[in-house]
Amino acid sequence: MSTEAVPQQLPEHKDLVIEQLVIWYFLAALAYLIISMLGGFLMALQLVDHNPLRGIEVLSPGRWRMIHTNAIAYGFLANAFLGALHWVVPRLTLRQVASRALSYFTFAAWQVVVLSTAVGIMLGEAQGLEWGETPTWIDPLAQLGLLLVAINFLTPIVQTRGPMYVTLWYFTAAFIWTFLTYAMGNFVPEYFVSGTSAGAVGGLFIHDLVGLFVTPLGWGLMYFFVPILLQKPIWSHGLSLVGFWGLAFFYPLTGIHHFLYTPIPMFLQHGAVISTIAVEMVVLTVIINFFGTLVGTGQAFMKNLPIRWFYTGMVYYFLTCLQCAMQTTMTFQALIHFSDWVVGHAHLVMFGVFSMWLQGIMTYLFPRLFKHEWYSKTLCEWHYWLSAIGLLVMATDLTLAGVFQGYWWASLQPWEVSTEGSFPFWMVRIYAGLAMFIGQIIFVYNICMTWQLSRRAAVPATIAA
Amino acid sequence: MFESKSGVLLIAGLFFFALAFVSNAVVPMVMYRHLPEKTALQVVNGNVRYQFEDLARRYPEPFKQAFGSPPAGEAEEQAWWNEKCAEALKVGRKVYVGEGCWHCHSQFIRPVSNEDRRWGPVSRTEEYQNELQRPVMFGTRRVGPDLCREGGRRSNDWHAVHFFEPKRLSVGSPMPEYPWLFEGSPEKPNLKGLALMTYVQWLGSWLECYPDHEQYEESPTKALTLTEAK
Numbered sequence: 276m277s278t279e280a281v282p283q284q285l286p287e288h289k290d291l292v293i294e295q296l297v298i299w300y301f302l303a304a305l306a307y308l309i310i311s312m313l314g315g316f317l318m319a320l321q322l323v324d325h326n327p328l329r330g331i332e333v334l335s336p337g338r339w340r341m342i343h344t345n346a347i348a349y350g351f352l353a354n355a356f357l358g359a360l361h362w363v364v365p366r367l368t369l370r371q372v373a374s375r376a377l378s379y380f381t382f383a384a385w386q387v388v389v390l391s392t393a394v395g396i397m398l399g400e401a402q403g404l405e406w407g408e409t410p411t412w413i414d415p416l417a418q419l420g421l422l423l424v425a426i427n428f429l430t431p432i433v434q435t436r437g438p439m440y441v442t443l444w445y446f447t448a449a450f451i452w453t454f455l456t457y458a459m460g461n462f463v464p465e466y467f468v469s470g471t472s473a474g475a476v477g478g479l480f481i482h483d484l485v486g487l488f489v490t491p492l493g494w495g496l497m498y499f500f501v502p503i504l505l506q507k508p509i510w511s512h513g514l515s516l517v518g519f520w521g522l523a524f525f526y527p528l529t530g531i532h533h534f535l536y537t538p539i540p541m542f543l544q545h546g547a548v549i550s551t552i553a554v555e556m557v558v559l560t561v562i563i564n565f566f567g568t569l570v571g572t573g574q575a576f577m578k579n580l581p582i583r584w585f586y587t588g589m590v591y592y593f594l595t596c597l598q599c600a601m602q603t604t605m606t607f608q609a610l611i612h613f614s615d616w617v618v619g620h621a622h623l624v625m626f627g628v629f630s631m632w633l634q635g636i637m638t639y640l641f642p643r644l645f646k647h648e649w650y651s652k653t654l655c656e657w658h659y660w661l662s663a664i665g666l667l668v669m670a671t672d673l674t675l676a677g678v679f680q681g682y683w684w685a686s687l688q689p690w691e692v693s694t695e696g697s698f699p700f701w702m703v704r705i706y707a708g709l710a711m712f713i714g715q716i717i718f719v720y721n722i723c724m725t726w727q728l729s730r731r732a733a734v735p736a737t738i739a740a
Numbered sequence: 741m742f743e744s745k746s747g748v749l750l751i752a753g754l755f756f757f758a759l760a761f762v763s764n765a766v767v768p769m770v771m772y773r774h775l776p777e778k779t780a781l782q783v784v785n786g787n788v789r790y791q792f793e794d795l796a797r798r799y800p801e802p803f804k805q806a807f808g809s810p811p812a813g814e815a816e817e818q819a820w821w822n823e824k825c826a827e828a829l830k831v832g833r834k835v836y837v838g839e840g841c842w843h844c845h846s847q848f849i850r851p852v853s854n855e856d857r858r859w860g861p862v863s864r865t866e867e868y869q870n871e872l873q874r875p876v877m878f879g880t881r882r883v884g885p886d887l888c889r890e891g892g893r894r895s896n897d898w899h900a901v902h903f904f905e906p907k908r909l910s911v912g913s914p915m916p917e918y919p920w921l922f923e924g925s926p927e928k929p930n931l932k933g934l935a936l937m938t939y940v941q942w943l944g945s946w947l948e949c950y951p952d953h954e955q956y957e958e959s960p961t962k963a964l965t966l967t968e969a970k
Contacts, residue, residue, distance in 0.1 A: 337839045
C-alpha cells in the first residue's frame, strides 16, 4: 500500500483500471437490485393478501421469490463485487487484469447467466436447491464464468512479489472457494448423491456461498477501502491474521447448522453448532480490529458517508453474528427454525452488511468514475438513512415475528393462528421494504443526474481538444 | 506461510475447503451408503396408486389427455399404471420445485416443538433416499404447514379446488392461486395439475399410519358446555 512512495516508477491509474467496465458492472448490479426488490415486494404483497397480479403464471410470487434471492446473490452482489474488484485488484497489485478482452467477455457472459437464470425461473425451470435455483442447463456456463474470473484476477495477484496484503488473502481464497462452492452445490446434490447426504451438501452450499464467496470479498474490500478513507493503517496485523485464518478454517465447517434436527447424523449437527460459535469469536476479532482502526478518527463516521456505510454495515455484522451464535444452538433452533426469524437474519446479512458495504463503495467510487461530484449530497444522505433505518425495522420486525410464530406452532394452535398473527408483522415489513426500495431509487436517480452533469462538464473540454 | 500466495491458495483455498467437504458431506454419504437410492418407479406404492387411479376416475377426460389409456391385458395394465404413476410423480416434483412450493412448505418433521403431534412420525433418513428427493426437499420456511405427511389426508378434488383458488377452502390463506395447472376450472386439471396432485398424495404414502389424520377430539370443556345447554 505504498502507492505514493515512488510515483515516477508506478503505472498510472488509467492504464490499470478499466473504468468503463467498473461503471457497467455497478449499473448492472443496481438494475438487478431493483428487479430483486420488486420480486421481494411482490412476495410481501402476496403474504398480506394484496397481490395485484394474481393468477399470472410468469409473475407467480413463488417464482419471484426465487428471482428475489438469486438476483441479489448473482445479479447484485456478484456484479457489484466484480465492479469493485476491477477497481481494487489492479490498483493493489499495480498490474492489469490478465486480459481486458476477458474482462469484457466475462461481463457479457455473466449477464447472460443472470438473465437466463431469471428467465428460467420465470418459466418454472428452477432447480430445487436454495440459491442454486439456476436451471441445470445454465450451471456449466456459470461455472466457466467463475473460472475465467478467477484466472483474470489471480494472474495479477500471483505476479506480485513478497507477502500479500490482507485484502489479497481474502480475494485469492475467495476466487478458489467460489468456484469450488458453485461446483459442489450445483452438481453434487443434482447428479451424485440424494436424500439426507444431499441435504448436508445443500447446507454446506448455502452457507459456503455466504461464507466463502460473499464474506471474504466483502471483508477484503473493507481492508482496502477503510485504511484509504481513514488514511491510516489497519489497527492490528495480528488480528487480521486471526480473522482470516479463523474464517478460512471454521466457516466451511458450519454448513449443517441450516438443517438441525434433520436425519443428518446428530454428531455432525453438533459439530456444525460448535464451529458456528467459533466463527462468531473470529468475527469478533475482525470487528475489534476495524473499530480499533476507527479510534481517534471517530468523527469520520459522521462526516464521511462511505465510512458511515462501512461501519454501519459492521455494526449490523456484529448484530447478525450475535443473533447467529444464539440461533444456531439446538435450544433456539427448536423454536425459531422455519420461522420469519430466519428471513430477518438473511436480510440483516445480505442487505444490512454486504449491500451496505457495496453501497458505500459505490458512493465513494461513482464521483471518481464520472470525474464529477455527486449531483446531490442530500440525496446520498437519504439513500443512507432510508436503507439503514428500513433494514433495521425490517430485521427487528421479522426476528420478533419469528419468535411469535415459533410459539404459536409449538403450542399446537390451529395453523391459521400463525398466519393471521403474522399479518401485522408482514405489514410492517412491507413499509420497511418500501423505505429501502425508495432509498435505492433515489440512489439511481442521483447517479443519473451526476452522470448528466459530468457529461455537460466534459463537453467544453472535448471541444477545446 | 500465513501471508504467502501458496499458503493462502493451498491451505485456506483448497485444503480447508476439502476438509469441510469431507467432514460435512462425505461422512454422511459414507454413513448412508447401505441405503441405495430408489427410483421413482420403486417408490410407487398401493396408496399412491389408489390416489392416481382415483384421479383417472374423477377427471377421465383430462387424465386421458395427459396420460393416455391403459393397454389391454392384466399384466400390461398393471405395469402401465405403475409407470404412469412414476412419471406423474416426476413431473409433479418438477412443478413443486418450479413453483417454489418448497419455499413455503417444508418436508421434514423435527423431534421437537410438538411437530410429531401436529403432523405425524418424525422424519427418518430412509424416507429421503430416492430419486424424488434429489435435491432433497427439506425446505427452509414454513408459511404453510409441513407437507411430508400430507398424502391421503385430503381428497383429490379438495386439492384441485385448493390449487385453483386456495381461498375457496382455506379462508385467509396467503397461498397464491395456480390456475395454470388447470384448463379454466378446477374440474379440468392439466398434466401439471394431475402430476402435482399425485406428488402431494404420495408424500407420506410409504408410512404405516397413512393417511395420517389430525386428531380432532372434542374438547371436554366444550362438551360440558353443550350438555349444560341442553
